[in-house]
Amino acid sequence: MRLVAPFGFYGSGNIGDEATLLGFGRLIERFGGGIGVDVASSDPAHTKRVEPGFRYYQYIDGIMGLPAKLHAHMGAGYIIPGGTPIMDNLGDWPLLSLGGMLQHAGNWGKPAAFVGVGVEQLRHDISRQRVQEQIIPNVMCWSVRSVHDQDRLLDLGVAPDLITIAADMAWLLDPAEPAYGRKVTQRLGLGGRPVIGVNINAEDHMMEKAPRLFTELAAALDDLVNRHGARVLFLFNEVREGDTYDQAAADLVRSLMSRKDAVLMGPSDYLTPQEMMSIIAQCAMTISTRYHFCVFSALQGVPFLGIRRSDKVSDLCRDLGWKAALDPDAAARADISAMGDQLLGDPSAELKKLSEKIAAMRVRAEDNRIALDALLGAMRGVGMQTWMRHAAGRVGQKLGGGVR
The missing domain is CATH 3.40.50.2000 (Glycogen Phosphorylase B;)
Known part of the structure; x- marks a missing residue:
């Protein structure tokens, strides 16, 4: 099975983003060697250096370019791993791009999940509308970094049984050598x-x-x-x-x-x-x-x-x-x-307490497997017949006749 991560914020210059990429790699390793992952990246050479376990392709904002479409159609499911994709304090990005990607997933019958993500309080009505109309209907499950992220998703209308409270996947990293x-x-x-x-x-x-x-x-x-x-x-x-x-x-x-x-x-x-x-x-x-x-x-x-x-x-x-x-x-x-x-x-007393909390965060980060496992299960029912059925339907819509 091939899994596609189409939102190419990796390789954009933020070192923290690559920490979640590394954590995602650790999570995928837990499932053995049967999962191939194509990751959109703004700098494929850099992300390959950081996490060599994935196959990378050049990201151009959105999913409309031919290389991105080819990777998307080759995958049996979409994943948005890590980062804070539900936010609007930087304007239309990233919700405008994500809305198009998730609609593409829905149009082609591809299951999609957000795994290990953060959710900010949205500031603008148009942002809530995009999430509620373009993203939520096309996402089968979520795992989030904290209970507070869950609360924000619930406020946006996500069903409680679709959300797992986990932690940032960067907690799966080991301390660096000095x-x-x-x-x-x-x-x-x-x-x-x-x-x-x-x-x-x-x-x-x-x-x-x-x-x-x-x-x-x-x-x-x-x-x-x-x-x-x-x-x-x-x-x-x-x-x-x-x-x-x-x-x-x-x-x-x-x-x-x-x-x-x-x-x-x-x-x-x-x-x-x-x-x-x-x-x-x-x-x-x-x-x-x-x-x-x-x-x-x-x-x-x-x-x-x-x-x-x-x-x-x-x-x-x-x-x-x-x-x-x-x-x-x-x-x-x-x-x-x-x-x-x-x-x-x-600070020794506070650091001792912190080490205990970190151990708990590592355990919680493993719970991102719940959403990933659900996505992989749904992907097993996606194949060439799914693609052909949706392709025929889209052709029929364009011709105005409709295809069953």
């Missing part, structure tokens, strides 16, 4: 003093809500440098260029700091998840607005301060029982630096 991170930090001259790893972005909706966030963060980082002799290492979990992405956000915060002498910029290369995790392992603490950077920190046993810019970061901190978290519009200098003092002090 060698790569040591090489990077040695090259940067980091040694002998605590390192604060910082990964932030500057999405418009967050900056509108919290216009002083970067000013407060810069002042707090100055405090931590002065009190702990720390160095600040900006890291980039998203490597695309633009005002809202990580490099631009780091440059802005650095420009607002007094202790620029204590600031270094990490690699701007498109790293693998293991490479980023290895660098994080060299940090005494991290600060991030990004979901998977916080997950990476937890997996490496590094205490983190989560800036809750989105539902998914809030959900993560609640699932982990992690108290070192602030809303962007409430992240004042004093609060950031006070939490930094705690994390740079003796």
Whole structure:
């Protein structure tokens, strides 16, 4: 059987996305060697380097290009693995693209499932309409990262028995070895003093809500440098260029700091998840607005301060029982630096609790198999006869006669 993952957000520059790709690979391994997976990718060469177990093809937004159509028709089912596909804080993307893909699945009799995904609270009526009219009717089952994602799906009208509460598939990754991170930090001259790893972005909706966030963060980082002799290492979990992405956000915060002498910029290369995790392992603490950077920190046993810019970061901190978290519009200098003092002090008790939570998240991540198993079961009834029947029906519709 061949399974198709047609939504090609992998390879777009976000290292966290590839963490879910790796986790998806681990999940597929649990089913033995009888499943082939075709994955749409914005950078097939990079995703092949990250997870060589899949067959990749070039993604162009939507499913209308000939290569994408060929892969789609060759597959017996569609899967949307990982990420946060149900959201609208970036505009029409990704729901506009996903709606077309899932309608394509329905038109051709292909079962489809979302596995290990996040769901954000939708802001616009048109987004709810797309999900309710184009996506939900064409999806047979879902597994989600948290109970809060389930609640948002229920609010959109998904039947409760179609949803499994699991966890992000990145929790299936093992901690990274330290060698790569040591090489990077040695090259940067980091040694002998605590390192604060910082990964932030500057999405418009967050900056509108919290216009002083970067000013407060810069002042707090100055405090931590002065009190702990720390160095600040900006890291980039998203490597695309633009005002809202990580490099631009780091440059802005650095420009607002007094202790620029204590600031270094990490690699701007498109790293693998293991490479980023290895660098994080060299940090005494991290600060991030990004979901998977916080997950990476937890997996490496590094205490983190989560800036809750989105539902998914809030959900993560609640699932982990992690108290070192602030809303962007409430992240004042004093609060950031006070939490930094705690994390740079003796976080051993909190890290012990965190390790127990991580073990539970790993178990939950395995529950993504429930949705995947249901999808694979439905795919066994899809073959050439299914394709011919739907093809004949579509020809009949175009000719205006209808075909039984």
